[in-house]
Amino acid sequence: MIRFWQKRFGEGLKTESLEFDRELEDIRKELKSIVKKRFASSLAIRMVDSGSCNACEAECSALSNPYYNLERLGIYFVASPRHADILLVSGVNTFNMQPHLLNAYEQLPAPKWVVTLGDCPIKKSFAIKGEIDKILPVSYHIKGCPPEPKDIIKGLLDFLRQI
């Protein structure tokens, strides 16, 4: 046991020091200011998985961690489409999920926007309904497979600049 602690103290800390990402910081600042101005610091997103592999959702979950901390910018993921401004859609639009996706869109109060996430929503195949922009008015697409949290934040900022 003593040898274990001697080795531990001898080696010192092994964790990496957090790199400061200036670009991310600038994006966060602009995003926060747009959300404050246009949405009174409260932009709600309802995410619908229309048949994804779950990697896109995992990247979105990272947006709530203390590093990306989207809630601090006034952007929230909500459980009900009735409380949402944006419908964020991931996945390939399967036959089974399409009615639920359309139903969720119907429940969003106006004004409402659809943003697609990842490469799946624009895929075509005989096995799926495919191409979400054929059934919903998609305002913006965030590409990637999966898009990293920073890409998602960048995409949201780009989308908000356009509306």
Ligand code: SF4
């Ligand atoms: S875009 Fe890629 S990561 Fe996202 S759901 Fe589709 S296959 Fe998974």
